[in-house]
Amino acid sequence: MIVRGKEEVEGVDWGNGLSYRFLVEKDRMGFTVAHTVVKAGSKSPLHYRRHLEACYCIAGHGQVVTEDGTVHEIGPGTLYALDEHDKHYLIAAPDRDLELVSVFNPPLRGDERHNFDAAEYSHY
Secondary structure, eight states, rough: OOOOOOOGGOEEEEESEEEEEEEEEGGSSSSSEEEEEOOOOOOEEOSSOOOOOEEEEEEEEEEEEEEEEEEEEEEOOEEEEEOOOOEEEEEEESSHHHHHHHEESOOOOSSOOOSSSSSSSSSO
């Protein structure tokens, strides 16, 4: 059995916030579970080429915007799933951080970070 408290998990600066990765590849569960904090006012161009991801919002507000410009409002109690390796923008509202429970399949190694300096969507 694996039992971990947030205080036991090092936060990884993923590019626009912190990711507390509770389960990673070395845990051999077949998926990653993370508490993802997205900095207030940030806009992250993302594209997971190797991973499928589902996110459940637990605090804050924001938007997920698809490559074609479709806007989905995100708030506590909302889940979104990137079931087709969707290119998207994750935008946190300006007034407070957006907090998500994120699940990745296959699992992350745990040290992945985004690079938002390029002109394309960032990916792992």
